[in-house]
Amino acid sequence: MEQMKVLLRNQGKPDMEDAKAYIATGGYDGLKRALEMDGAEIIEELKKSGLRGRGGAGFPTWLKLKFAFDTESAEKYIVCNADEGEPGTNKDRVLMSCDPHSLLEGMVIAGRAIGAHVGYIYLRAEYPQVRPILQRAIDSAYTCHALGKHIFGSDFEFDISIRSGAGAYVCGEETALFESIEGKRGEPRYKPPFPGVHGLFGKPTALNNVETLANISHIFRNGAIWFAGIGTKGSTGTKLFTVAGNVAHRGVYEFPMGINLKALIYENCGGIADGKGLLAVQTGGSSGPFIRPDQIDIPLDIDFVAASGGRLGCGTVFVIDDSNCILDIVRNTQDFFAYESCGQCTPCREGTIRVAQIVDKICRGDGSMVDVRALQELIDMLRVAPLCGLGHSSAVPIASVLQNFMPEVEKHLDGDACVWCNTQKGGRS
Amino acid sequence: MNQVNYSITTPQAQLVRVAEIAAAWHGRPDKLMDVILEVQHIVPALAEDVAAVIAREMGISQNDVYSFVTFYSLLPVRPSGRHTIRACSNAPCHVRGSKAVMQGIEDFLKIRPGETTEDGMFTYTLCSCLGICDSSPAIMIDDKPYGNLNYESVQMLLKRYIREDVDAWNR
């Protein structure tokens, strides 16, 4: 299948941080169109487009903006979540590097929609090379009146500044991200109140992923109907997929929503590297489930993946070849969650470490069905009880392994040590 | 967690610069991250005296600075070496052989994660995904990402750092 480059249309073009170069490709036309509309009209246009969040949850973007739009406040904020921490994901880095103005344009339009005049880009510290690109783009946007007072001669003003993270996965959670911007520990807040009412600095805030905001610029340039015509009924537009792990050609690909996962791996990414077989695929980042090779013939569409027990999430496809052991991989993933738990709420602070310990015990061959039952108890609790999304999804990987790879798990139980697992242990814990 | 030894004294001249940076944001606690990221390049560590100066100048309390700093994995409260090596320990690097890369670093520098070489040249830590998954296994040395490494090539890379000849590699 051919890639469809909308978000990545400017990939490879020189000087894309220069607003003039961006304008020459038709950039900021969408913003100019949006400036002639009022907030309600912009939100209506987004509703028609069917755009849903690209960060993980797939929440309708228009609705998110509407919450902030409906809350009366002199101060509102647009926040861009560029804290791309999901292991195996780098689509936002690629997008921000090759077309930063599409993000800025999307933010200004979103600001126009809800009546916000300030936007923040929360950029993870692990992307030091992206910050100067974004900063140059912002400076250049000011020069070309795409930011600042009287944007393109209108009475609308909007400012964007960059805020940095410093190495905390949980800051990808929206309220944790707000706390971090406010100069505090990145610990999620309990909800409600929701960000649309009480967000950054206590003001109504709409937070969106980089890819979502960039999509807004394309929707306004080409129209909602054009956008809605791409992809599937429930998941419109194109999607960036980061394919990582043991495939021949790793990288970021752009396809209409609904592309077949198997085709993506075998046709576009050249199949499994080094002629090995496929062991498992994890979709949606570390918090997504592991599925078996016989489960990968599915369209990558938000609702379809969800219905089949998976998660499209941020569009990460992590491919694992059969030289690995799934228990070893899930051990690594659960270690990650234990390490990245903020520690604020009990289930996650105490639960994630227990899951990691028990999985390690099973890997070492010391586990038994008692441990599997303890895992199940933890999984059931972690799904529903923690304070934020990190906790809720922290047990998804091991839950999926118990569901889809139980024979593998059983092989490790009762003293049957796995040679591979024992050679692979190391690292953090 | 081990007991941390915090008894580091930051040179006065550095504290004066820290104070200048922090004083510009008195009453703006939201600027703490920016202040700390800037200060980090000046002082050997975000030690107690540094936190005290930041707190005083920004009008916040020292315990808030400490809570903040210890939350984020990239902000050190102990002195780091001249270069900080961060090796990604997450699954996408793991399946491409990050263990060999880590072994290469440990064998070459004779230190374990969280430690600093005796000559103070390198601090080595593990970290979560660096977003360089298209060329995993990956590491980052200071602000520079390096991918597609293995046991041998990571040692070659470190040798270049020791020879201060790393620019050629980056080209």
Add this chain to the structure above:
Amino acid sequence: MAMVHATINGISVAVEAGTTILEAAKKIHVNIPTLCYHEDLAVKAVCRICVVEIAGMKLMQTACSYPVSEGMVIYTDSPKVLKARKTILELILAHHQQNCLSCAKNGSCELQNLAAELNMSHALHFDPETTNFPIDDSSPSIVRDPNKCIQCRRCLEVCNTIQTVGVLSVEGRGHDSKICPPYGKQMVDTACVNCGQCLQVCPVGAITLHDNEDRYMAAREAGKTMVVQIAPSVRTTIAEALGEEVGTVSTGRLVSALKILGFQYVLDTDFSADLTIMEEGTELLQRIQNGGTLPMITSCCPGWVKFCETFYSHETEHLSTAKSPQQMFGAIIKTYFAQKLKLEPGNIFSVSIMPCTAKKFECARPEMHASGYRDVDLALTVLELARMIRATGINFAELPETPFDQPFGTGSGAGEIFAATGGVMEAALRTVYEIVTGKTLEKLEFTAVRGVEGVKETSVDLGGTVVKVAVAHGLGNARKIMDAVARGKSEYHFIEIMACPGGCIGGGGNPTRSWQKVRQRTAAVYEQEKELPIRKSHENPAIKEIYHEFLPGPCSRKSERLLHTHYINRQDIL
């Protein structure tokens, strides 16, 4: 307010919009267990013990934080909920030291109660994994045992937000995170003002009182002359600490108990409170007349004094030089009292029973040696006294009433109300007014300075001179006043500041507080004060006697030497 309707476990309930599930459940007598939740503190929703199921929602929600909305169907008792709660509790217990029998909180531990409530009658499913951090008992007032901490974060709010002292941080992240002072500091090396409000809210044994019962035992064994003074508020909280109703005043029984505990002389701090009023009131009038530093601020509260020395180190000249009642009494006991009763001052072991953990710090201050000895040897709190009474097997409820020993067993109502916020101010106004105007007050109650409002103010006409006064309690409220003082913008003449919210009656050495209890205790204080025969400090015959026999007069040179003190600059702690 609009009403919303919901059902909880099938029972309908109508509540105001915005009511949390926890509050709504209380209305229909459905008990939802909690742990991090505290009625006086902000909702934290971190322990997740109070999770409930809401129909139509995939996730469980915490009852303490989630508001009821129209048509909501809530289950607090479904098997799913009960299982999740139990798993969470097991996780906490598996990471918590299991040495309950030798824990200071044994019997009053919220975690212990919760485990009983949730029927933890089986072995844990998870391997116990406890930490072995050193216990920090460097503070004279509190002991921190990080190994018992369950990270409910109540102490963080109290120390950092309410008291604004800012000693505690959250160190690290995730499973390794820990509540402790920054940079591995010991409590004694921090700005901690010893108010003890953190131990009041700690649900477990992670922050407890620094118990000094052993020092009392040692002195008693050594055959010392045991003298004890009882702070005004203690008579209102000791019965509560021993399980009686909140606000039970038990002065006479308390004296009897102390006699059984081996104290030869049981004296009343109400007396030295009156003495404080004489000295402090005179100092105030002198400052007003002679153009001294104004506003003058009370110095009875050692928590507040240390706070001022640390955070407002350039404003200590505003503090009255008068010592606190405890320290005045200490100086008098080892001088005048010893002379009068022909006791060897060096053999006196002078103990105070206080509602306050900071008094332990105050009596150990090096400058508190006016008598030539350490003026107060030991400050014990209500909590310690209650334990001593219990351990001695005293049946407190059935004790007869015994009067205080004389000569210093007589206090006025003015001294008595030192217990509550605004009390020192009211006592001072009663005396200052009558001394300045020469007239008798018609109404003794200055109600404007009573009550739980954080900052209270009023003005009093002293025969032409209008004196503006303010009262603050809780150090966060003190800051509001002090920032104006520091800028030179304060219009007040006289300010009373108490570190603990509610004043001494809400102090850190009392039985576990809540605002509701503090209100009840305060009401009891004012109620019994009304009945006292003497209600003004300057009318206390013991006061008249001491100024006749021993002291030339308030703020005389002898007073200055024995009853006044000086302050130090502690800003380097920050």
